[in-house]
Amino acid sequence: VYVLYPKGKVSEIQEKQFTTLGQNITALEIDGTFDDCQALVKSAFMDKELNEHLQLTSANSINVARFLPQAFYYFYAYAQLKKLGKANDAVICVPSGNFGNITAGLFGKRMGLPVKRFIAANNRNDIFYQYLQTGVYTPRPSIATIANAMDVGDPSNFARVLDLYGGSHAAISAEISGTTYTNEQIAETMRETWKECHYLLDPHGACGFRALKEGLKPGETGVFLETAHPTKFLDTVEGIIGESVEMPAKLKAFMQGEKQSLSMTKEFADFKSYLLSL
Structure with missing residues (x-):
């Protein structure tokens, strides 16, 4: 290996x-x-x-086989919403860099998972967000951010998303919306969430949570995916919240x-x- x-x-x-x-x-x-x-x-x-x-x-x-086990997470999340009686109009928000995770979710939807729509949350590497705005895919060199697992300038799974929707920008835009956040916005979300809810987000999850807060519509229930334990980015996280983390x-x-x-x-x-x- x-x-x-x-x-x-x-x-x-x-x-x-x-x-x-x-x-x-x-x-x-x-x-x-x-x-x-x-x-x-x-x-x-x-x-x-x-x-x-x-x-x-x-x-x-x-490797497309990666998506099969990854898609199970989406079904599991939906099952939890169903238990809570909140499965109608479910929206799933995914911090997105190489777009593997959200593509697994889109595969899940094609397999019958009744998710209303998806949100792809980007950091400053907002190639997909720009595609949604313009209809033009323009890869570019990646920018280093505090959400470093999303620092991708040419996401390889974009081609798969495009193929799933027959190359239609309109069809993609109907089911997937996008957001993009700066380091400052990510840090602000982590600080506020820790202060208000005592929930410690990692920088990637913070993009997902903020996108849901800003993008959920009345009647929708949102799920955001966390992608790593916050202490994998210990110095960054402690510097942002101003406390030590175990x-x-x-x-x-x-x-x-x-x-x-x-x-x-x-x-x-x-x-x-x-x-x-x-």
Whole structure:
């Protein structure tokens, strides 16, 4: 197993989760962005020589099989609403970067899940939001934000969303709306929610929660998806709420491990050469 991650663009605990596992898992620290990491993996799948040498597959949302177990979360969420008698006009809001999670939800809807509509919450990397406004998909280099798992400038699952709706901007816009938030807005939402509800959002979940607060219509019931424990972004979260936060034992255990990674450029030739040497 090879884990590619962008050098200097993940939190310390995120990095420790990749780099301390050892055994058959090797972390490759790529001198680039998430988009660069994804491009390397996609290029590997398209390379004839590599595919003759290795049997390659992916565990992230490049692999359509990822959506099947992920879609179950949406059915589970709907079941909870049903128990509460609040399943009519359900709206699900998903913090979105590479758009794998929300695509799983859209698959769920095609399988019969009676969700009224979806909201895709972006950070400053608002490529999908701009597409909804203009009908034009314009990928661009990603911008670093405090919601770093959503720092994607060319979401690979956009093509799947487009295909699900027959390439129709009108059909996509009818079922999916979008929002985009700055670091300041994300931090403000985290602070206010902690102060008012004593619920600790992580930066990604904060995008989802704010989008629901601002976008729910009368009669609708909203669900937002959290994507990570807030202490994965410990320094950011503590800096925003002005308090120390206790890290769960499972995450603490990762922090005790020793980082082991291989540095690599974002050039495909280097990645290919490494894989061929295995």
